[in-house]
Amino acid sequence: MRVLILGGDGYLGWPTAMYLSRRGHDVAVVDNYFRRRACIELNREPLVPVPNLHQRAALWEARSGFRVGVHIGDVCDYPFLRQIFREFQPEGVIHYAEQPAAPYSMMGHRQAIFTLTNNLVSTANVIYAVKETDINCHIVKLGTMGVYGTPNIDIEEGYLEVEHKGRKHTFLYPKTPGSLYHLTKAQDGDLLYFYCRMWGIRVTDLNQGPVYGIVTEESQQDERLYSIFNYDDIFGTVLNRFLVQAVAGVPLTVYGKGGQVRGYLNIKDTMACVELALLHPAAAGQYRVFNQFVETFSVNDLAARVQEAGRDLGLNVTIQNIPNPRLEAEEHYYNPAHTGLLALGLEPHYLNPAVLQAMLQLVQKYRGQIDEQLILPQVQW
Numbered sequence: 001m002r003v004l005i006l007g008g009d010g011y012l013g014w015p016t017a018m019y020l021s022r023r024g025h026d027v028a029v030v031d032n033y034f035r036r037r038a039c040i041e042l043n044r045e046p047l048v049p050v051p052n053l054h055q056r057a058a059l060w061e062a063r064s065g066f067r068v069g070v071h072i073g074d075v076c077d078y079p080f081l082r083q084i085f086r087e088f089q090p091e092g093v094i095h096y097a098e099q100p101a102a103p104y105s106m107m108g109h110r111q112a113i114f115t116l117t118n119n120l121v122s123t124a125n126v127i128y129a130v131k132e133t134d135i136n137c138h139i140v141k142l143g144t145m146g147v148y149g150t151p152n153i154d155i156e157e158g159y160l161e162v163e164h165k166g167r168k169h170t171f172l173y174p175k176t177p178g179s180l181y182h183l184t185k186a187q188d189g190d191l192l193y194f195y196c197r198m199w200g201i202r203v204t205d206l207n208q209g210p211v212y213g214i215v216t217e218e219s220q221q222d223e224r225l226y227s228i229f230n231y232d233d234i235f236g237t238v239l240n241r242f243l244v245q246a247v248a249g250v251p252l253t254v255y256g257k258g259g260q261v262r263g264y265l266n267i268k269d270t271m272a273c274v275e276l277a278l279l280h281p282a283a284a285g286q287y288r289v290f291n292q293f294v295e296t297f298s299v300n301d302l303a304a305r306v307q308e309a310g311r312d313l314g315l316n317v318t319i320q321n322i323p324n325p326r327l328e329a330e331e332h333y334y335n336p337a338h339t340g341l342l343a344l345g346l347e348p349h350y351l352n353p354a355v356l357q358a359m360l361q362l363v364q365k366y367r368g369q370i371d372e373q374l375i376l377p378q379v380q381w
């Protein structure tokens with residue numbers, strides 16, 4: 001399949017490019033280096049420095065024989081994007097090219113407007129590029145479980161059947177996002193759903209939970225092919241932050257009471273999920289939603305697991321509850337459905353002690369590069 005990956009330099013984009021090319025797909029990536037520039041601007045560099053996208057693609061080709069086409073540019077630049085669609089003629093497009101950090105979106109006016117503009121205009125441009133080049137090109141957009149918030153009823157996969165005054169109708173599941181970033185992920189989903197109904201485009205929205213992990217099968221031989229791995233307060237996801245704190249010998253900082261439950265997945269499962277979605281495309285006019293995670297943990301559970309895994313490696317891991325910088329429920333009901341991707345054949349990786357220890361050992365190799373000042377939260381809302 002010809003697959004265009006938007007946001008192909010990112011934490012998920014680059015490993016996806018290697019994964020899909022190795023599995024025989026014809027892959028091209030687009031990125032404008034927003035993430036790298038933001039990391040430099042905010043002084044939050046990734047743990048392991050990685051070469052630029054052209055260099056990584058050349059390294060990957062030399063090592064594996066698989067080619068990944070590279071295009072540097074902005075998905076919000078419509079003529080640029082349309083030209084790539086015209087030349088490459090993707091059968092599937094994976095849209096990762098958004099501003100993905102809740103704290104970044106809540107820093108101030110400039111970051112808020114950037115997040116809104118970038119995430120919505122990029123999505124609208126993808127929709128138009130599909131409409132103008134090949135209406136059957138399947139859009140796989142990364143969403144987030146964070147769009148649902150923490151309602152006091154079960155979370156379904158995308159839709160909810162409502163009975164009202166004796167009549168029934170199925171609506172998109174109500175969204176209660178907890179940051180502007182998460183709101184834009186609800187809004188880009190609404191845009192896609194709208195154009196499914198108007199133009200009959202094919203869309204899969206993958207409402208993903210926080211991802212953990214650094215290395216995939218494709219990158220394990222060469223650290224220059226690793227994913228961009230942030231452990232800071234803005235771009236680092238919670239488990240990745242905990243792993244680095246454990247190795248640095250500073251307390252794992254649990255926000256508030258730590259009863260916040262979310263659905264998590266290994267970066268290897270993200271790769272498998274996007275390929276499963278591509279291989280089983282949504283029907284014309286279908287806005288299909290999958291909840292993309294494999295198991296749920298509270299923040300306290302995660303901290304305890306990292307503590308235990310660290311103990312077995314001789315690390316003295318401590319845990320500290322700190323005031324929550326976010327407005328969110330710290331104790332709540334949480335029971336989200338996640339059967340769609342399993343039905344397509346997902347074979348999940350689970351977070352067991354061996355997985356945690358392998359990640360801790362990898363972080364230990366880069367111990368000298370950790371700046372622990374970057375982990376404590378500095379953005380509040």
Ligand SMILES: NC(=O)c1ccc[n+]([C@@H]2O[C@H](COP(=O)([O-])OP(=O)(O)OC[C@H]3O[C@@H](n4cnc5c(N)ncnc54)[C@H](O)[C@@H]3O)[C@@H](O)[C@H]2O)c1
Nearest residue numbers: 007009010011012031032034035074075097100142210211
């Ligand atoms: N990492 C997670 O835990 C997680 C969880 C849920 C959802 N997601 C979603 O998955 C997607 C990818 O996340 P990630 O963690 O890889 O983030 P990332 O920031 O590492 O990757 C996104 C990439 O897109 C690029 N980009 C952003 N705007 C662009 C634009 N206008 N034009 C071209 N390139 C652009 C960035 O430079 C970056 O390389 C995001 O949409 C995010 O919301 C991620």
